[in-house]
Amino acid sequence: MSSGSTGGDFLARKSDVTKLRQAVPALNDVLVVDDDAPDADRIRATLRVMFGYDVEVRHAATLGTAVDCVLNRKPQLIFLDDILKPADRATDTIPFLRRAGYEAPIVVISGQVTKKRRLELMAAGASDVIHKDDLDSVRLGEALLRIFGSEVSDA
Numbered sequence: 001m002s003s004g005s006t007g008g009d010f011l012a013r014k015s016d017v018t019k020l021r022q023a024v025p026a027l028n029d030v031l032v033v034d035d036d037a038p039d040a041d042r043i044r045a046t047l048r049v050m051f052g053y054d055v056e057v058r059h060a061a062t063l064g065t066a067v068d069c070v071l072n073r074k075p076q077l078i079f080l081d082d083i084l085k086p087a088d089r090a091t092d093t094i095p096f097l098r099r100a101g102y103e104a105p106i107v108v109i110s111g112q113v114t115k116k117r118r119l120e121l122m123a124a125g126a127s128d129v130i131h132k133d134d135l136d137s138v139r140l141g142e143a144l145l146r147i148f149g150s151e152v153s154d155a
Contacts, residue, residue: 024141024144024145024148024149025076025148026051026054027047027051027055027076027077028054028055028056028076029055029056029058029073029075029076030047030055030056030057030058030075030076030077030078030079031057031058031059031060031066031069031070031075031077031078031079032044032057032058032059032060032078032079033059033060033061033063033066033078033079033080033081033084033093034059034061034079034080034081034084034109035061035062035081035084035085036081037059037061039081039109039132040059040061042135043057043079043109043135043140044057044059046135046136046137046140047140049137050137050140050141058075061084062084063084063088063093063096066078066080066093066097067096067097067100070097070100070101070102071100071101074101074102074103074104075102075104076104077104077105077106077107077144077147078097078102078104078105078106078107079106079107079108079109080093080094080097080106080107080108080109080126081108081109081110082108082109082110082111082112082117082121083110083111083112090108090110090121090124090126091120091121091124094106094108094121094124094125094126095124095125098125105127105128105147105148106125106126106127107126107127107128107129107130107143107147108121108126108128108129108130109129109130109131109132109135110129110130110131110132111131111132111133113129113130113131117129127147128143128146128147130143
């Protein structure tokens, strides 16, 4: 087994994330942009496990709907599917969200995370990238700590 992949390691990381989550500001408005409803539901369920039912998790299945959601009310955080049907890639959709006035973090969820793709997404304005197969409360917590942890320590 590789380092970090045992059950004990997972529980230790989960415990650490739970403790450190206190450093993450309370989230109450998140937008999930994903054309696959079960994937969006999975993110919603994971966020509710982490933050309870106080977090409103809105869903947009298309880039147009996502831009409308941002224009209507800017979320604190966006989870963006890397590839929206028919052919919108996150490197192209992030700039649309930014032009709509969204300045907060964007976490890209991708089934194709390579070192090169991660660099492309980060260069396009993603705050973090999570592989679709690794989407759980531990990975989400780690991403949120990377994104928001420095903001809390700067305050």
